[in-house]
Amino acid sequence: MRILVTGGAGFIGSNVVDGYIREGHDVVVVDNLFTGKKSNLNPKATFYEMDIRSPEIRKIFEREKPEILNHHAAQISVPASVSDPLFDADVNLRGFLNLLENAVSHKTRKVIFIPQEEPFTERRKSIPRLRGICRSLFLLMRYRNSVRSTTLPIIGISTGSNTRS
Numbered sequence: 001m002r003i004l005v006t007g008g009a010g011f012i013g014s015n016v017v018d019g020y021i022r023e024g025h026d027v028v029v030v031d032n033l034f035t036g037k038k039s040n041l042n043p044k045a046t047f048y049e050m051d052i053r054s055p056e057i058r059k060i061f062e063r064e065k066p067e068i069l070n071h072h073a074a075q076i077s078v079p080a081s082v083s084d085p086l087f088d089a090d091v092n093l094r095g096f097l098n099l100l101e102n103a104v105s106h107k108t109r110k111v112i113f114i115p116q117e118e119p120f121t122e123r124r125k126s127i128p129r130l131r132g133i134c135r136s137l138f139l140l141m142r143y144r145n146s147v148r149s150t151t152l153p154i155i156g157i158s159t160g161s162n163t164r165s
């Protein structure tokens, strides 16, 4: 299958890419190298150095036509999300929505991602603002799935339980 992995130069994304390539899949990586490293990139994957918020993402969907979107690109620093919540939301919410919009319009069959909410809602109960932002992500995701993309399965994988909407 042709799989687009965002954040494929990061810790989790690069291991996901390696696994897909071992299984014989065709992998495309999008990463802006904000925290990711070129040395993490699998040489067998096609790499685009790009921000997930960019309008240019559309061209990658057009060219590569991914069947699956596996989303791991994220602003993951909790201190950064407290000191600059707008930046955090911009990357983690708007960036994700930009990908979803493209997945819908380019007929991607499935979206897989690790929800951001678990570390905050379950393990970091003392950061209410983040809980709000993370809950918004879920609301937006559900909105997107039910209103805009009824044919696009979105699977969130967490360490507790898997969610499907």
Ligand SMILES: NC(=O)c1ccc[n+]([C@@H]2O[C@H](COP(=O)([O-])OP(=O)(O)OC[C@H]3O[C@@H](n4cnc5c(N)ncnc54)[C@H](O)[C@@H]3O)[C@@H](O)[C@H]2O)c1
Residues within 6 Å of the ligand: 006, 007, 008, 009, 010, 011, 012, 013, 030, 031, 032, 033, 034, 035, 036, 037, 050, 051, 052, 053, 072, 073, 074, 075, 076, 091, 095, 114, 115, 116
């Ligand atoms: N590491 C963990 O233990 C853990 C646990 C649970 C969930 N997660 C989730 O897994 C995902 C990946 O985490 P990680 O630990 O691999 O982090 P990471 O920082 O190693 O990887 C994130 C990747 O996203 C890229 N990126 C950041 N902003 C981007 C943007 N605007 N456009 C394109 N690329 C961008 C970075 O360059 C990096 O390569 C996150 O959603 C995180 O919340 C991680």
